[in-house]
Amino acid sequence: MKLSTLKPRLSTVVTQRIPTQQGTERLRGRAAVDRRRRWLDAHPLCCMCQAEGRVRAATVPDHIIALVNGGPDTEDNLQSLCDEHHRIKTAKDLGYKPKPTIGPDGWPIG
Numbered sequence: 001m002k003l004s005t006l007k008p009r010l011s012t013v014v015t016q017r018i019p020t021q022q023g024t025e026r027l028r029g030r031a032a033v034d035r036r037r038r039w040l041d042a043h044p045l046c047c048m049c050q051a052e053g054r055v056r057a058a059t060v061p062d063h064i065i066a067l068v069n070g071g072p073d074t075e076d077n078l079q080s081l082c083d084e085h086h087r088i089k090t091a092k093d094l095g096y097k098p099k100p101t102i103g104p105d106g107w108p109i110g
Contacts, residue, residue, distance in 0.1 A: 026073045036061050039078055046082035048089075060086040066093040 027035060039061040049056040058080030065071030081089065091098070100108035 026067060035075075039075070040080060043080040045080065046085055047079050048085040049082055056082045059083050062086055062089060066090075069093060 026032075040058060043061075044058060046054075046056045046058045060081050060083065061078045062081045063071050063073070064077050064079050067073060071077050088098075101110065103109045
C-alpha cells in the first residue's frame with residue numbers, strides 16, 4: 001500500500017513592514033544610569049506633586065517632550081516624576097485615553 005502525499009493547507013501571506021519613526025539618539029548603559037542617579041539626587045521631589053501642593057519623592061527622571069515624539073535626550077528636557085504621575089504622562093504621550101472609574105451601579109463616575 002502506497003501513502004499519498006497531503007496537500008499543504010497553509011498558504012504564504014505577503015506582509016508589509018511598517019516604517020518606524022526614527023528616534024532620537026539616546027544615552028544608554030552606565031552613562032544613563034549615572035545621569036539618572038545624579039538627576040534624582042539633584043531633583044528629589046515630583047514636580048507635578050509639588051504643583052498640586054503635595055510632597056512626594058520622585059522615582060523617575062522623565063522627558064518633558066517624550067523621545068518617541070521627537071524630544072531631545074538632554075538634561076534641559078528632563079523633569080522628576082513619581083511613579084503615578086509618570087504612568088499618567090506616559091499614557092498621554094502615547095495617545096491613550098484615561099480609563100474612566102466605574103461606580104457600583106456600572107456607570108462611569110465623574
